[in-house]
Amino acid sequence: MxxxxxxxxxxxSKRIEESVAGNGLLHRRVFLTQAGxxxxxxxxxxxxxxxxxxxxxxxxxxxxxxxxxGVGAYGTRARFEDHVQRTAGSAPGTTGAGASxxxxxxxxxxxxxxxxxxxxxxxxxxEIDPNEHRFLIHxxxxxxxxxxxxxxxxxxxxxxxxxxxxxxxSRVSGLIDEPVDQDCGVLHGLVSCSEWTGIPLSILLDEAGxxxxxxxxxxEGSDSAAMSRSVPMAKAMDDAIIAIYQNGERLRPDNxxxxxxxxxxxxxxxxxxxxxxxxxxxxxxxxxxxxxxxxDLLDDGTSLMFTYPMAVKxxxxxxxxxxxxxxxxxxxxxxxxxxxxxxxxKVEVSADGGLTWGEAALSxxxxxxxxxxxxxxxxxxxxPAVIMSRAIDNTGAIQPTRDSIIAEKGMKxxxxxxxxxxxxxxxxxxxxNTYV
Amino acid sequence: MxxxxxxxxxxxSKRIEESVAGNGLLHRRVFLTQAGxxxxxxxxxxxxxxxxxxxxxxxxxxxxxxxxxGVGAYGTRARFEDHVQRTAGSAPGTTGAGASxxxxxxxxxxxxxxxxxxxxxxxxxxEIDPNEHRFLIHxxxxxxxxxxxxxxxxxxxxxxxxxxxxxxxSRVSGLIDEPVDQDCGVLHGLVSCSEWTGIPLSILLDEAGxxxxxxxxxxEGSDSAAMSRSVPMAKAMDDAIIAIYQNGERLRPDNxxxxxxxxxxxxxxxxxxxxxxxxxxxxxxxxxxxxxxxxDLLDDGTSLMFTYPMAVKxxxxxxxxxxxxxxxxxxxxxxxxxxxxxxxxKVEVSADGGLTWGEAALSxxxxxxxxxxxxxxxxxxxxPAVIMSRAIDNTGAIQPTRDSIIAEKGMKxxxxxxxxxxxxxxxxxxxxNTYV
Numbered sequence: 001m002x003x004x005x006x007x008x009x010x011x012x013s014k015r016i017e018e019s020v021a022g023n024g025l026l027h028r029r030v031f032l033t034q035a036g037x038x039x040x041x042x043x044x045x046x047x048x049x050x051x052x053x054x055x056x057x058x059x060x061x062x063x064x065x066x067x068x069x070g071v072g073a074y075g076t077r078a079r080f081e082d083h084v085q086r087t088a089g090s091a092p093g094t095t096g097a098g099a100s101x102x103x104x105x106x107x108x109x110x111x112x113x114x115x116x117x118x119x120x121x122x123x124x125x126x127e128i129d130p131n132e133h134r135f136l137i138h139x140x141x142x143x144x145x146x147x148x149x150x151x152x153x154x155x156x157x158x159x160x161x162x163x164x165x166x167x168x169x170s171r172v173s174g175l176i177d178e179p180v181d182q183d184c185g186v187l188h189g190l191v192s193c194s195e196w197t198g199i200p201l202s203i204l205l206d207e208a209g210x211x212x213x214x215x216x217x218x219x220e221g222s223d224s225a226a227m228s229r230s231v232p233m234a235k236a237m238d239d240a241i242i243a244i245y246q247n248g249e250r251l252r253p254d255n256x257x258x259x260x261x262x263x264x265x266x267x268x269x270x271x272x273x274x275x276x277x278x279x280x281x282x283x284x285x286x287x288x289x290x291x292x293x294x295x296d297l298l299d300d301g302t303s304l305m306f307t308y309p310m311a312v313k314x315x316x317x318x319x320x321x322x323x324x325x326x327x328x329x330x331x332x333x334x335x336x337x338x339x340x341x342x343x344x345x346k347v348e349v350s351a352d353g354g355l356t357w358g359e360a361a362l363s364x365x366x367x368x369x370x371x372x373x374x375x376x377x378x379x380x381x382x383x384p385a386v387i388m389s390r391a392i393d394n395t396g397a398i399q400p401t402r403d404s405i406i407a408e409k410g411m412k413x414x415x416x417x418x419x420x421x422x423x424x425x426x427x428x429x430x431x432x433n434t435y436v
Numbered sequence: 437m438x439x440x441x442x443x444x445x446x447x448x449s450k451r452i453e454e455s456v457a458g459n460g461l462l463h464r465r466v467f468l469t470q471a472g473x474x475x476x477x478x479x480x481x482x483x484x485x486x487x488x489x490x491x492x493x494x495x496x497x498x499x500x501x502x503x504x505x506g507v508g509a510y511g512t513r514a515r516f517e518d519h520v521q522r523t524a525g526s527a528p529g530t531t532g533a534g535a536s537x538x539x540x541x542x543x544x545x546x547x548x549x550x551x552x553x554x555x556x557x558x559x560x561x562x563e564i565d566p567n568e569h570r571f572l573i574h575x576x577x578x579x580x581x582x583x584x585x586x587x588x589x590x591x592x593x594x595x596x597x598x599x600x601x602x603x604x605x606s607r608v609s610g611l612i613d614e615p616v617d618q619d620c621g622v623l624h625g626l627v628s629c630s631e632w633t634g635i636p637l638s639i640l641l642d643e644a645g646x647x648x649x650x651x652x653x654x655x656e657g658s659d660s661a662a663m664s665r666s667v668p669m670a671k672a673m674d675d676a677i678i679a680i681y682q683n684g685e686r687l688r689p690d691n692x693x694x695x696x697x698x699x700x701x702x703x704x705x706x707x708x709x710x711x712x713x714x715x716x717x718x719x720x721x722x723x724x725x726x727x728x729x730x731x732d733l734l735d736d737g738t739s740l741m742f743t744y745p746m747a748v749k750x751x752x753x754x755x756x757x758x759x760x761x762x763x764x765x766x767x768x769x770x771x772x773x774x775x776x777x778x779x780x781x782k783v784e785v786s787a788d789g790g791l792t793w794g795e796a797a798l799s800x801x802x803x804x805x806x807x808x809x810x811x812x813x814x815x816x817x818x819x820p821a822v823i824m825s826r827a828i829d830n831t832g833a834i835q836p837t838r839d840s841i842i843a844e845k846g847m848k849x850x851x852x853x854x855x856x857x858x859x860x861x862x863x864x865x866x867x868x869n870t871y872v
Binding site: 061063065066067068069070072073075076077078080081084085088089090094096097098099100106107108109110111112113114115116117119121123124125127128129130131132133150154156157158159160194196197222223224226244245247248249250252254257258326329330331332334363364365367373375377 | 504506521530534545549565631633659688803
């Protein structure tokens with residue numbers, strides 16, 4: 001271990017003094033509202049008072065000894081962060097069908113970097129030349145229209161920060177008989193959040209002239225699966241976007257380059273990627289992608305269909321499996337919450353398996369159908385504990401327990417699972433998925 | 437040219453019908469408030485009514501003929517977007533001193549992707565091993581403290597979307613005798629915007645115990661230039677952040693990996709990258725970086741010093757040099773506005789060189805010391821025109837004209853230029869930097 005500050009012997013201890021003045025274990029804003037030192041002295045290494053400033057700076061690390069690399073055209077991340085990756089899985093026997101999941105436990109804030117946005121492809125990523133791509137609006141319209149990318153770029157755009165979640169997200173975290181021992185990203189990483197910029201679909205539909213008999217649209221992708229979904233006209237006219245930019249730059253190929261439909265709050269696959277056409281229809285088209293998949297099979301053999309909005313949900317990203325606690329002391333509990341029904345109004349956190357709950361702090365901005373970051377201070381006493389979070393949105397919807405979901409819907413359905421996630425922390429500080 | 441929709445002959449015309457019902461040339465929300473078709477029929481290619489849906493889909497592009505590429509661990513952008521790059525420039529005779537500028541004209545929304553965030557290095561990018569990096573707080577404190585990255589990660593964090601702007605930004609757009617013929621990114625691309633996550637500096641300073649005599653801090657980087665700046669204690673205690681994450685992932689090396697100071701609204705170089713120490717002091721340290729640079733030389737030979745906040749500013753990113761208009765018709769004017777003094781309250785746009793102004797629409801969210809996207813519809817009649825934008829923030833500060841800045845400060849200063857940017861559009865639709 002190289003010392004950056006010559007002559008100083010650093011404490012290697014990661015222990016934090018327990019000096020919280022509050023009574024409880026959970027503190028919503030303890031760090032910001034209580035006066036004076038929270039963590040106390042000796043946090044990392046407290047320097048003796050005889051240590052002079054000059055002494056502190058005698059030793060300089062290797063990277064200060066010579067000039068570093070110059071500027072570049074398109075930056076890359078540090079090699080020390082290469083382990084932060086999406087967890088990829090493909091369907092057996094296929095090359096392009098599969099999903100990759102955002103490593104939620106390694107991220108902070110609400111924006112997901114484009115390189116780590118989750119993926120779900122039904123037949124791989126088509127490599128589309130934007131100069132040759134065309135987008136068709138047809139069906140029950142007065143004037144069928146074809147657009148190219150140059151033409152689309154002249155239409156008025158809007159920008160919105162929204163999450164998108166695959167409706168199959170979190171199934172493995174709750175709908176298996178025994179808790180699956182995986183990390184937060186594998187269990188819940190089919191959700192990501194970006195700033196999306198594009199053209200309101202309503203403007204283009206108005207341009208084409210929608211027939212009064214039209215109640216639905218069909219959206220079809222330009223992948224080799226021609227993945228297609230039916231969407232109610234009300235949604236298409238309300239807040240649907242033809243997205244062209246994601247987090248400032250053009251969409252990535254794995255998110256629909258050069259254009260995708262984006263339906264705020266709806267299950268992810270309805271935001272059809274590589275969008276090539278929208279057909280205006282009277283009834284839903286009943287495509288393979290909404291009959292063989294994306295319906296929720298109930299215990300009585302019937303299925304829920306067209307269950308578009310993603311329900312209110314949250315998960316603690318830290319601590320979580322793989323991010324072990326290092327001895328008793330104070331930690332920040334950090335997590336994300338979201339709802340397809342609106343914005344998050346409250347997140348509650350429990351550190352005793354749900355017996356008592358405290359209200360977490362929400363990081364601004366708290367936006368409509370966006371990830372919202374919540375945080376709470378926790379003084380861990382070193383004993384086994386179960387931590388969990390529960391989100392509530394502005395419609396009053398409350399994230400349910402696993403038990404209540406199974407009582408209502410059984411365990412045969414594969415989509416729209418939004419149960420409370422519990423992490424069991426053992427005496428060594430290791431976190432694992434648990435059913436409570 | 438391959439046709440995606442078999443049997444349909446596409447119009448190659450980029451012309452948009454001029455069918456706006458309004459009286460003026462500029463329309464703040466024309467597309468959203470006026471009923472009926474805006475652009476009119478025949479936009480790209482209007483399909484004949486005899487064209488059946490089946491016919492439309494007979495031809496399928498090459499990329500639909502076989503499965504595409506599978507999922508990946510860390511995504512990349514489309515090869516068709518490789519031309520979107522930072523414009524790099526290094527100081528003569530150096531390897532690592534220089535800057536690269538964000539290609540603002542190719543981006544949309546407010547978030548800058550990390551790979552395209554502007555850079556400014558005084559001696560290159562150090563390659564810092566986060567496991568060996570240490571951060572020291574010393575000087576006029578009760579308890580000098582050293583932190584490593586693991587320890588810092590246990591402190592409470594906050595996330596904020598903020599712009600950062602080099603104080604030398606835009607100098608070449610207004611403080612040269614003749615207008616420089618460059619694109620928007622080269623002229624104004626030393627500004628970017630991200631979600632920053634980190635620890636409030638006030639918490640760490642409280643931990644160390646600040647002496648009542650302390651009025652300033654010195655922040656020093658771990659680059660080989662040991663770039664260092666003095667910052668008033670009031671700012672350090674107000675909203676300074678020790679940033680660790682940028683747009684969800686860890687900071688990039690070119691933005692201070694593994695940690696930087698972040699001072700919302702202050703000139704960029706004070707947000708010291710690769711932060712290795714903060715020394716608490718009674719007076720400013722008068723480092724080389726704030727005496728030889730980052731002071732504003734006036735005509736009378738005196739200099740303005742410690743001029744931290746970046747002033748209210750805006751620029752139209754589209755149309756702009758390189759993004760040529762293609763014939764008379766309707767276009768969306770899109771741009772960014774920001775202020776180190778607060779949030780943007782209004783952006784006005786002129787298409788007649790400043791004779792008349794209209795109010796642009798601001799895209800939500802409009803955040804404190806963040807980029808704000810503004811948009812306005814413009815019907816170009818094909819004659820030469822001068823377009824410009826003027827931002828106003830919530831303190832009432834108004835972006836000034838070039839003339840008024842030069843009358844007040846002369847032309848010797850190199851920092852904090854925030855004059856109105858005018859783009860002259862010629863009859864061929866080409867946009868160039870102009871002084872009006």
